[in-house]
Amino acid sequence: MTPALEIHDLTVAFDRKPVLWNIDLMIPEGKLVGIIGPNGAGKSTLIKAMMGILPLSSGYVKLFNQPLDDIRDRISYVPQRESVDWDFPASVLDVVLMGRYSKLGLFKRPRKADRDVAMECIKKVGMEGFINRQISQLSGGQQQRTFLARALAQQADMYFMDEPFAGVDAATEKAIVTLLRNMTAQNKTVIVVHHDLQSVSQYFDWVIMLNTRLVASGPTATTFTSKNLETTYGGKLTLLTDVADLMRRENYPSREENIIQP
């Protein structure tokens, strides 16, 4: 069986300061995966790095055993809701149609068929009553569902979602989880950054526990243990943080081969 996702020795640095250290992990296809960890653990950074939105300082990411750029049309992204300015002049339909842009390519306008797909995805997330609503007029949960519909409209095989349950009421959360379950039942892989530890074992088949380095990754039943939780949340590795700060202050490259000799 080929893994849906394989990461080897992944390190990511901001302004030379490493925020993720040497991550190795593998995720099988068709799983609902939760990424958990304390604030500043690098959860969002990890999924952004997986999708190539952030540059890697070292290591590689393979999706479906291929480099990222060859299979971009098979992945889909739900960014954090707060990452965009919702006062943008656009309607729900406009945003969901963006999910079709990758299929359309440059210069082309969305066609009738793209509209059909968008409408169908809007229905799937239960937003059909708000198709032409300006996006700033939506509640937090509705904005989140709009983003979800946009990701669905990509008709991808792997979904990366950054805190899709933030600011969402309990009923919507349940509906979204059901939707994600249906997707994994169709052998799609869904990777979710998650905050609420209580629901982890109930929602996810697979869990990635992160705290600037990988603590554990594996099936929830065997991995989501109190020992691993303690390692993940049990205080920061202060030495690691201090070394990272030092690298930033001293303008050190995070990998030696990047140094160009004069």
Add this chain to the structure above:
Amino acid sequence: MNALLEFLSFSDPNIRYVAFGSVLLTASSAIVGAFTFLNKKSLVGDAIAHAVLPGICLGFIMAGTKNPVALIVGAFVTGWISLVLVEFITTKTRIKEDTAIGLILSVFFGIGILMLTVIQKSGNAAQSGLDHFLFGKAASLVGSDLITFSIVAVILLVIVFALFKEFSLLAFDKDYARSIGLPVKGIELVLTSLIVLAVVIGIQAVGVVLMAAILITPAAAARFWTDKISVMFLLASMFGAFSGLSGAFISYTAPSMPTGPWIVIVISTIAFISFFFAPNRGVISRFIRQASIRKMINNENVLKILYQLGEENRNFFIPRLPDEIIRRRFYDKPALISILKRLSRQGYIDRTRNLWALTEEGKNRAQRVVKIHRLWELYLTTYMHIAPDHVHEDAETIEHLLTPELEERLEQQLGYPKVDPHKSEIPYGNA
């Protein structure tokens, strides 16, 4: 007046050139500028505008004449260099973007003015009119210059049209654009080049000093009127075109007057009007909305008091004096009378001289308000564990605000309770 008629008749071919040219230049600048506005990069536009001045001088020195192609190329080059420098300073040093923009803007503009002075002192006869680039002069837009600038404007519009969906996506959600594999860097490069070009052609009409106004203000004004991006761009181009036309008119009637300041005054007036009078987003419209909410709250509060008085007597329709209402809750008497009059006009109250009584409709409306008030108090005490003596104030606001759907959900969630935390009965419709 005659001058205006003469201008608007477009009988003089010169006027046609100037008017057509100004409209095209300002409208295309406004359209490109709308993306700087949506990208929240308004200051960048200003930096580019100032940074093209040395390029124009350089172009002039190279060509020896005011050849528009040489000027455009020169301006394009220094405009771009300024952006690269801003980017370099922000990424490679600890200096933040606003400081970098301020630095680059003033340095480039200073060099530009220096070069301009040197050229003017050089005695080259061809240089006359070069200083029009400072504050703009629409009337100098004639002949072959106009053709060159118009071609550039049309190219701008075509590219914006072709890449409209990509530009909008980048302005809304750049990370997402990266995730779907859009060549973000390349598209940004194109957009930045367009902005530089828009500045280069716009300064003919507006001048470098005030160029930022024609880039940003039309879009900012248009945003007040609409939530649709296509309409916003249409309006921005129209606002830009109108200000360009009026600038051309001023330039025609008062040749010694620089065009830029006039264009800026016109476009700012449009922005000012939009700010105040636009429906929904405008200040006045917001004010009216708030006033009508206050009115509604006053109405419902008075109805509620009449209802509560009725509860005590077990008869809701007893005619009452205004003083009875004031005893329950203090009102300025004339204000109360005017509220009562309004309610009687709306059919919620019957008036017999100085006696006021609820109508059936008035009672129903008051009952709904009272019901929501008490349900909300109960909700706060049961679900949020707030002490019963803290919940009244909160419920005072919620009672006017709740939509029928939320009202129904509240009833269902609480299971149609009989009494509130203060043991007052919760009244349901016809039950």
